[in-house]
Amino acid sequence: MKWSFSIARVFGIDIRIHASFVFALMIGAMWGLEFGQKGVAFGLLFTILLFACVVLHELGHSLVAKAFKIPVREIVLLPIGGVAQMEKNPEKPVHELLIAVAGPLVNVVIAIGIWVAFGKTLLSGIDLKALTSPQSVQPSAQALVFWLLTANVSLAVFNMIPAFPLDGGRVLRAVLAMFMGFSQGTRVAAGIGQFIAILLGLFAVMTGQVLMALIAFFIFLGAGRERAEEQARTVLHTLRVGDAYNKFALTLAPGDHVSRVVDYILTSYQPDFAVLQGAQLLGVVTRSEVLQALATDTRDLYVAGVMNRQVEKVQSTQSLDDTRKHMEQKEIRIVAVYEGERYLGLVSLEDIAEALLVSTFVERQNQLRKMEAAA
Ligand SMILES: [Zn+2]
Missing domain, CATH: 1.10.287 (Helix Hairpins)
Incomplete structure (x- = not known):
């Protein structure tokens, strides 16, 4: 995530803090301001301990996810809470259930831990009224413990709202x-x-x-x-990836010049071009590569010199969902579609978004037709 920096690494998971987290610390400090230095220290300490509990909550999710072979890239702390970034969704419902429950369960365990360790001290001579209203509470060790206990119970209850x-x-x-x-x-x-x-x-x-x-x-x-x-x-x-590639795409030969691609880009809306030798795919030239070639070299280069030769292959029978996941994981924008050894065409992330949009509308139209027929 942008604007975040790493503070620790636990079980191979990067723990990061977002820059906006400063606001949470400021709110904590401001709360204590009326009690002077001691109050500010109390406010900061409570905020830090509270978010430590949030990290443990996210670690609860993450460790159970890892047990089900779901990689967790990072945990990011934001002022509104934490986010654990998982690389894919759980395959079985029971896995999702256990991953989801693990977070709030951590807060329950922390709350029980606090109660077991400090419950007796909390109960002796407790002034509940003073502890529960933020205006009258004095910064004290007792208040800190009580608030942390309440915060963990709240975190567990709030997160279990079924929404x-x-x-x-x-x-x-x-x-x-x-x-x-x-x-x-x-x-x-x-x-x-x-x-x-x-x-x-x-x-x-x-x-x-x-x-x-x-x-x-x-x-x-x-x-x-x-x-x-x-x-x-x-x-x-x-949808299959074989349904989504452009069957009428303009293609290039390795001996074509960049100026020809510029012509193509200006006269068609096609952004990516396959460079073919006969029926064989040699590489791909994209709009951004053409613009870069134009910006850095005054000569009219051959497309073979600027094309990208590393093009990921997918079979035409693969679903668009799997293809999209595959592309997101490898951080690529374009794949080459093959039927066995035969090259068919290119599919980009924009093509997949387009296919999704069109089929959603087709689906909606079918539903409208059905409703009209029923009426
Ligand atoms: Zn959670």
């Missing part, structure tokens, strides 16, 4: 997926999540809680995004 993108939403989807499949399960879980978000939003507006309203809004968006991603996966899963 995407919270952990509870994933648990709900996993359980539904066991009975109705992943795709239908996601749709139902996203619907329930948005319903909860609306209820939460209404409650927040009626009681005038700005932060809660904001959280409800993010949950609503997150649920919608999860549903859209699932729809994309389903559509792209049914």
